[in-house]
Amino acid sequence: MANYQICDFCGELSERTSKNMCPSCEKMYRKLRSIVEANPDTMVLDLSNQTGISVSRIVSFANKGFFIMTEGTIEIRKQHLRP
Numbered sequence: 001m002a003n004y005q006i007c008d009f010c011g012e013l014s015e016r017t018s019k020n021m022c023p024s025c026e027k028m029y030r031k032l033r034s035i036v037e038a039n040p041d042t043m044v045l046d047l048s049n050q051t052g053i054s055v056s057r058i059v060s061f062a063n064k065g066f067f068i069m070t071e072g073t074i075e076i077r078k079q080h081l082r083p
């Protein structure tokens, strides 16, 4: 199992990464992040509609500490802000 991991978000087996996140979830995370960066006040429901990513998946990113949820919107956690 050394080079593999179970993704924390979808349960798929993938090559190990630093985040325990498979490439397809990483892609979703980056997509969400780019929208949140450009429009910090976007509601989670609107993000879901714009990206096709389910609200529960967005909430699971927030629960794992990738975003901070406040009153229906999400913010990017500072420690994940990197190029």
Ligand SMILES: [Zn+2]
Pocket (backbone or CB within 6 Å): 007, 008, 009, 010, 011, 012, 021, 022, 023, 024, 025, 026
């Ligand atoms: Zn995944």
